[in-house]
Amino acid sequence: MNLKNILSTLNNLGAEYISLREVRSRTINLSVRNEVFEGLSSTEDHGIMVEVMMNGQFAHGATNSFDPAEIVRVAEEAKKQAIEASRFSLSKFSIEERPATVGEYKSPGEKGIDHFHPAEPTKLLMALSNEMKVHDHIISRTASLYLTEMDTHFVATNGADVKQNIIRTAVGISATAQSDKGTQRRSFGDDQSSQYGLERFDTAKLLVEAKRVASEAMELLEAEECPTETMDLILAPDQLYLQIHESIGHPLELDRILGDERNYAGWSFVKPADFGSLQYGSKLMNVTFDPTMVGQNASYFSDDIGNLATKEFLIKDGLLLRGLGGLESQKRLNLPGVASQRATSWNRAPIDRMANVNLEPGSSTLADMIKSVKRGIFMQSNRSWSIDDYRNKFQFGCEFARLIEDGKLTKVVKNPNYRGITAPFWNQLKMVGDKSTFEVGGLSNCGKGEPNQVIFVGHASPVCLFSNIEVFGGGK
C-alpha cells in the first residue's frame, strides 16, 4: 500500500500533525512434545495506525482495513477525538516531539518467513525431543521454534519516512523429570530470541543442549533442597536478563516515574531528582540502552514516533544518569531519555518501553569469582519472578544451582530462590564478569500499558557476583 499517497489525501483534514504507521507481522510457531508433533501455526497481523495531533493532543485510530476511504474515516474520527480530549489534556505536545527522520533498517537475519517450509524445522524439533530421552523419568520433552518477521512503514506530515524489516527467531527446549522424589524442569533457549533467521540454527549445538537439559533435570531430581541462608550469590546471564529487566529496565521507564502506569504495571521508586545523583549500584555497574547492537532482539533504527535510536549509558559507575523514555516523557520531565516510544503493533499507541538494556562486561573471569567465594551459590536459568509495583522488593527463582564452598563449585541443589531490594542489591554487586562470560539474550513477552501491550526486548549480561543475599529453597 502506498502510505504517502494516503497521507497526501489526509492533508486537507487540517490537523497539526498526522502520521501513518503500517505494521505487518507474520509468525510461525512449531512445537513437538515427546516426539509427537503438537502443531504448526502460521499467523498474520496487518493493519494501520493513524496518529493525529490537534490542540497539542494526540489521538490514535487503528484499523485493519486498507480501503482508503476507511483510513480517511478513521483519521477523521481520530481528529475529532483529539479535539475532544484536548479539553482534558494531561500535557500539550508539539511537532518537536515528532522528528522528521528518514531511513531504513533491516535486521541481519537472512532467512525469514518467505524461506520457511515446515519439513526441516519439524525434523529438527523431533530430533531435539528424541535427544532428551535419557531416562524413563523424563516425562515431558518439548521442543519449539518460532520465527517472526515484522515490516513497519512510518510516514508523517513532517516528512518522516522510516521502513524497518525485522526477523526474529528462537528455539526452546525443556525436559521435565518426575519420580517419587518430585518433579523438576530444565530448559534452554526461550530467552535467546534474536534478530537472525532460520540460518542461525546450529543443529549440533542444539542437540548438545537438549542432552544437557535432560541430564540436569535428572540430576535435580536427586538433589538436596537449596539451603535457607544469607550467602554470596553468582548469577548466570540467563537469570540476570530477568533481574536487569525487572529491577533496572522497568523502574527507569519515564512513564512509570510520571505515574502513567500506576493503575496497571505500577510506579517506580526512582524520582526525577535521582537522575545524576542516585548511586543505583556499585561502581562496577554500567548499564546501557543499546538499540544498535547487531542482531540483538530489540535493535532498530528509530522508535515508533520516528526518533533516531542511539546507544546511551543509563547507569555509569553505578550512578543513575538517564531514564527509558521517549520524547513526550522527556518533555514532561525535562530530563534526557532515549528513543524508546514503541508500540506492540499497529493497534496500540506508542508508549515508553525498554529495548536492549544491557549490563556491560567487567574484568573478572568466572573462575576468579568462584574462587573468591567462601560460602555461596551459583544460580542459572530463571523460572519465577515477582517484584512490587515500585520495583523494590523482588523474588526470583531459578531452575538450577550449585553450592560454592571454599572457592569451589560443589553439589547441585534444587528449587533455588533469592530475594532482595533493588538498590541495596545492585550496590552489593561485588564482581562483574569479563567478555568471556558475556551472553546476549532476548525476550518476547514484556507486558505493560493500558490498553495492554506486549513487546520484544533484549538483554545482555556477563556473569555477576553479589555479596550477602537472602537465598532459600522450596518445600513447605
Added chain:
Amino acid sequence: MKALDSTYFEFFSKFILRDLKSDEAMTMTLNGEETFFARLSNAKVRQVTNIHQAHIDFNFIKGNKVMSYNMPFSAAEGDMIIALKKLNQAREWIETLPEDPYLVRPKFYGVTKEETLNILPKNEEMLGVVLDAAAGVDLAGVFSCGDIVRATMNSEGQFHWFKTRNFYLDYSLYNSNQKAVKSLYAGSIWDNNELRRNIQDSQHKLSLMDRPSKKVERGEYRVYLAPSAVGELLGTLSWGGVSMGAHQRGNGSLKDLWQKKKTLSPQFTLKEDYSLGLSPRFNETGEVSPADLLLVEKGEYKNFLVSTRTANEYKVESNMASDWESMRSPVVTTGDLSREDIYKEIGTGLYLSDLHYLNWSDRETARITGMTRYACFWIENGEVVAPIEDLRFDESYYSIFGDALERITNFSEVIPSTGSYFQRDVGGLRVPGVLLSQFKFTL
C-alpha cells in the same frame, strides 16, 4: 463494522468451507472488536485510541494431520481471495507434517447466537462524565468501551455467535503520600449516578490512607483477603493449577489435591459457572462447556479442566475446556462472614484489598509469592490503625484455601476481566473475601 456482523461472518465462512475436499475439515473462529480506550493520569487524558480490528483463525485438518493459520478480516472483497490463497498454502504445507495422534476433529455442537447490545452514550460523553466526577482527584487508569465479538463455525455446520457491548473504568485514586485505592466500574448499562457513587466511595476509602503508614515486620499474621485479592490468587491458579494437561505433564501445581493426598478446607468450593454471563460457553473450537462444573467441592478434588486434546492423549473425559485449560468463569462459593464483622474477626492482623505480581515459589508444594498493593491496613483489636508499607508474602494454596482458611464472606463480588493484550478480553470471575488464621510475609 461489517466484519463484526453475524450474517456476513456466516456468509464468508460458508464460502470458504464449501471449498473443502472430502478428506478435509475446518473450524473458523472470529475475534473482533470496535473499542475506544482512554488512558488517564491525574484525572486527565494521556492518550486516546479507537481500534477497529478483526481476525479469523482457521484450524485445518486433512486426514490425520492438522495445522492452524489466520488472517486479518476486514470484510473487504479481497478477504475471500486471501482466505483461499492461505487455504491452498495450508494444503501444501500439511502434506509435509507428521500425523497428530491426538487430533481433535470438528463436530456439530449446535447453533447459538447471543448478543447483548445495550445502547451506550457516545464515547466522549462517558469519558466527560468520568473526568468530571474525578475533578480534583488524582485518578489514574483506563476507560474502555465498545463491541466485542467471539464466533466460530465449522465444516460440520456448527455456528456459535457471541457479541457484547460493554464498558469499564479500571482506576485507582492516589493521595499525596502515593497511597492508593483501586476500583472498577464496569457493565453494559451506563449510569452516571452509579459511576459518581463509585468514585465517591473510592475517595472515602482513600481518606483512610491519609494516616501515617505502619511498617509491619516480616512474620506470620492473621489476614483478611478482600475479593479482589482472592481474584488474583485464582488468576494464578489458572496458570497450570487446575489444568489436567499440566498435571499429566508434570507442570501442575495442585498435584497432591489431584492425587487425593491432600485436601483444602471443607469451606472451600470452586467451580466454573457460566451463569455469570461474562464469557461464552463455547471454546476456540466451538465445543460447549458444561454450564456448571465443580473443580473443588468442600475442599476435595472433583475435576480439573480437560480439553479434548488432553482427553485424547491421556484417555480421560473432556469437559470442553479451552486449549490452555484455564478457568474462564470461576466462582468461589460464599460463607457466613458478614461485611460488618470483618475487622472484628481479624482482631489484630492485616486487611489486604489487593495482591500484585504473583508467581510460584515452588509449584510442587503450591507455594506462591507476591506483593500487597493498594488499600492494605494494619488492624488492631478490630479497628483500622494504619495503612501498611508493601509486604512480600510467600504462602501455599494448601494453607490459604486449606488449613489457614477460617471464614469466607457471605457476599461475593463479580470482577470482569479488563485484560487487553492483543484484544479486549471477555470473561470474569465471582469471588468472596477470606479470613485466614495465618499468612506468611517474607520481605
